[in-house]
Amino acid sequence: MRLILVGPPGSGKGTQAKLLAAREHLTHISTGDILREGIRTDTPLGRLARPFMQSGQLVPDDLVNELVADRFRRDDRPDRFVLDGYPRTLAQANSFDQVLRQQFLSLTAVVLFAIDDEEIIRRLSGRWTCPLCSTTYNVINRPPQRPDICDKDGTPLMQREDDKECTVRERLRAYHRNTQGLIPYYRDQGLVREVTAAGDVEAIYANLVQVLKQAGARC
Numbered sequence: 001m002r003l004i005l006v007g008p009p010g011s012g013k014g015t016q017a018k019l020l021a022a023r024e025h026l027t028h029i030s031t032g033d034i035l036r037e038g039i040r041t042d043t044p045l046g047r048l049a050r051p052f053m054q055s056g057q058l059v060p061d062d063l064v065n066e067l068v069a070d071r072f073r074r075d076d077r078p079d080r081f082v083l084d085g086y087p088r089t090l091a092q093a094n095s096f097d098q099v100l101r102q103q104f105l106s107l108t109a110v111v112l113f114a115i116d117d118e119e120i121i122r123r124l125s126g127r128w129t130c131p132l133c134s135t136t137y138n139v140i141n142r143p144p145q146r147p148d149i150c151d152k153d154g155t156p157l158m159q160r161e162d163d164k165e166c167t168v169r170e171r172l173r174a175y176h177r178n179t180q181g182l183i184p185y186y187r188d189q190g191l192v193r194e195v196t197a198a199g200d201v202e203a204i205y206a207n208l209v210q211v212l213k214q215a216g217a218r219c
């Protein structure tokens with residue numbers, strides 16, 4: 001199975017990618033994770049990517065395209081994979097197609113996580129984090145026992161800059177702008193499958209497996 005997951009921030013696609021990887025024995029490739037690791041270990045790639053990531057912008061296409069192409073050129077290149085967070089633009093999709101052609105690989109499906117913007121805003125802006133131990137709570141489905149206080153260490157909870165409503169709205173606008181060309185491109189190839197991304201993790205996973213079966217993938 002060779003999958004691309006596309007979805008807005010907060011749609012749960014990262015969680016689903018990890019579950020698919022574990023249960024279906026797929027290689028999980030997350031460009032966000034690779035870039036964050038590059039920043040943590042201060043690699044040349046990390047140094048180039050840092051200013052873009054810190055300001056919430058996309059890293060330039062050339063940089064991520066090279067990173068992914070390199071992953072597929074290695075001797076241990078993945079044969080079965082789930083890509084999470086790449087491609088994010090039409091230019092990235094074009095570049096990835098070239099990589100796939102060079103490796104004689106074809107995609108099984110491009111899974112689009114369908115969820116209302118307002119639901120994303122409700123989810124993310126309800127998220128509060130402990131600045132001491134990083135535990136995350138959600139006023140809707142995982143509230144702390146005492147309002148605004150971490151259950152583990154009693155520290156007052158904070159809202160991450162990323163999770164504030166106006167930032168979430170901006171991230172969603174960027175997502176729609178960037179994926180505008182991406183989805184029609186894969187739709188024309190007959191690859192797009194939509195998954196309803198509402199409900200809990202296992203409910204979404206069940207939808208995902210169902211959709212993949214319809215796409216002819218063996219789960």
Ligand code: AMP
Binds near residue numbers: 032035058
């Ligand atoms: P993510 O963990 O997928 O939300 O990615 C976190 C950040 O990494 C993004 O906001 C971008 O700055 C960068 N990033 C990850 N993947 C890509 C990509 N395919 N293209 C450009 N930037 C990316």
